[in-house]
Amino acid sequence: MENKIGFDNFNWYPEISEEALKKRLEEIAKRDSRELLIVPLTDDFGERDGFGAFILSKYYTEEIGNMQGVMTVTEGNGFHCLHVSELRLRLFFSACVRWSHGTSPAKRTASSVHSFAPSINPISTFLDNNTPAKLEAQLSERLIGQQKLTKAVADFLYYHALRQLHPELPQRPLLVSGPSGSGKTEVWRVAKTLYGHLFPIKIIDGSNMSCEGWSGNYKIDTYIDPAMVKGGILVVDEFDKLTRPRFSSANSNVSLDMQAEFLKLIEGEYQLTKDRKATGLTSRNMGFVLVGAFETLTRKKLAGEKRAVAPIGFCAAPICAKEADDAIAQLCDDDFIAYGIMPELVGRIAAKCTTNALSDQTYIDIVRAPNSRVSVLTKILSDYGAKLEDVVTDADILQLVATSQANQTGVRWVVSQIENRILSAIYQQGLHTAKQSAETEDNPLAIFEELLASA
Numbered sequence: 001m002e003n004k005i006g007f008d009n010f011n012w013y014p015e016i017s018e019e020a021l022k023k024r025l026e027e028i029a030k031r032d033s034r035e036l037l038i039v040p041l042t043d044d045f046g047e048r049d050g051f052g053a054f055i056l057s058k059y060y061t062e063e064i065g066n067m068q069g070v071m072t073v074t075e076g077n078g079f080h081c082l083h084v085s086e087l088r089l090r091l092f093f094s095a096c097v098r099w100s101h102g103t104s105p106a107k108r109t110a111s112s113v114h115s116f117a118p119s120i121n122p123i124s125t126f127l128d129n130n131t132p133a134k135l136e137a138q139l140s141e142r143l144i145g146q147q148k149l150t151k152a153v154a155d156f157l158y159y160h161a162l163r164q165l166h167p168e169l170p171q172r173p174l175l176v177s178g179p180s181g182s183g184k185t186e187v188w189r190v191a192k193t194l195y196g197h198l199f200p201i202k203i204i205d206g207s208n209m210s211c212e213g214w215s216g217n218y219k220i221d222t223y224i225d226p227a228m229v230k231g232g233i234l235v236v237d238e239f240d241k242l243t244r245p246r247f248s249s250a251n252s253n254v255s256l257d258m259q260a261e262f263l264k265l266i267e268g269e270y271q272l273t274k275d276r277k278a279t280g281l282t283s284r285n286m287g288f289v290l291v292g293a294f295e296t297l298t299r300k301k302l303a304g305e306k307r308a309v310a311p312i313g314f315c316a317a318p319i320c321a322k323e324a325d326d327a328i329a330q331l332c333d334d335d336f337i338a339y340g341i342m343p344e345l346v347g348r349i350a351a352k353c354t355t356n357a358l359s360d361q362t363y364i365d366i367v368r369a370p371n372s373r374v375s376v377l378t379k380i381l382s383d384y385g386a387k388l389e390d391v392v393t394d395a396d397i398l399q400l401v402a403t404s405q406a407n408q409t410g411v412r413w414v415v416s417q418i419e420n421r422i423l424s425a426i427y428q429q430g431l432h433t434a435k436q437s438a439e440t441e442d443n444p445l446a447i448f449e450e451l452l453a454s455a
Contacts (some may be wrong), residue, residue, distance in 0.1 A: 178355030181410025
């Protein structure tokens with residue numbers, strides 16, 4: 001205990017200007033105080049990025065700097081500034097209080113520290129106020145269909161939050177497979193909107209990634225930063241493209257090298273470096289979601305069951321949705337290994353979820369949903385007398401859906417096509433004309449004036 005610092009005081013400033021902070025630090029230095037001063041930090045976009053803990057350098061100890069979720073950011077003007085992860089703030093305070101020698105000011109402030117710490121720890125609040133069932137309901141409010149997927153994501157998010165308070169819990173990566181356009185990635189866009197303030201959620205394209213030693217700019221360290229290793233969730237879209245065997249000119253399977261790096265990530269052994277120096281931060285607190293269509297795997301599964309299968313390639317005919325659903329539902333670990341995923345990686349994937357192709361009615365429900373892009377555009381245009389039903393009917397939507405299913409372009413393509421038709425109609429008639437027509441219908445005097453003008 002002799003090398004543990006005994007703080008004279010703990011001070012928390014929810015808001016403080018740079019000038020006021022500088023003045024406060026000068027006062028601490030002048031008094032030679034063993035004071036720990038905590039302020040919120042923001043990134044370049046004005047978003048909160050953890051907390052800064054200031055302490056006079058003469059009282060700084062390695063025990064403080066080496067704590068989990070703590071990184072020394074600057075050292076100057078006689079102070080050490082520590083970057084404390086938002087997820088680790090409560091544990092950081094608790095350790096600092098526990099390490100104090102028991103001086104009377106620290107004893108007096110210890111109880112207040114414990115009393116306010118839970119209120120500023122968003123993860124504790126999140127877990128106290130939610131259950132996986134509540135998270136599923138929140139996601140379902142913004143998503144239509146794929147109840148099995150929303151449940152799997154809700155379970156993953158809740159468990160991931162729990163791991164931030166209890167890092168001794170094992171990692172549980174999630175693999176999501178299913179046809180293109182079935183909402184596998186969209187659910188994570190919604191999750192990022194709802195819960196991105198709790199833990200960073202990055203959605204990356206796995207098909208563009210390359211491993212160390214190979215050409216390409218999109219490597220793992222492109223996406224992993226201090227915020228991510230302190231509890232972020234990495235969603236790797238097109239993961240099936242990444243794991244598909246790819247051979248170099250030396251006949252080396254590049255895919256296996258890439259998967260080996262992911263295995264290192266998932267096992268928590270990835271070491272974050274800054275300026276080529278180890279920071280002591282690893283990937284053990286991160287969460288991982290692997291997303292892919294695995295279309296060729298589905299086709300092989302169908303072929304293995306002696307069903308009619310169209311040729312694979314650009315001329316391939318679309319798979320029957322029902323047959324694809326049946327095949328995907330029967331995918332097992334051996335299938336993924338046969339596809340090209342390393343057995344060690346498959347063994348680390350604790351949870352798997354499959355999505356089914358969206359039904360025609362689900363497409364219509366998504367397009368007509370109150371908060372959909374089409375509905376928002378329609379609402380704006382309705383103020384000018386334009387109506388969606390006059391431009392795009394349900395029959396038109398079904399025709400677009402059939403094309404989308406054949407091309408595997410998904411819901412977003414259907415929505416874009418509908419928007420194009422609406423805007424094209426407006427281009428032809430103009431908004432002013434539509435608005436004028438609407439005003440004429442509701443205004444008897446306008447009708448009378450129009451009749452006089454035409455007489």
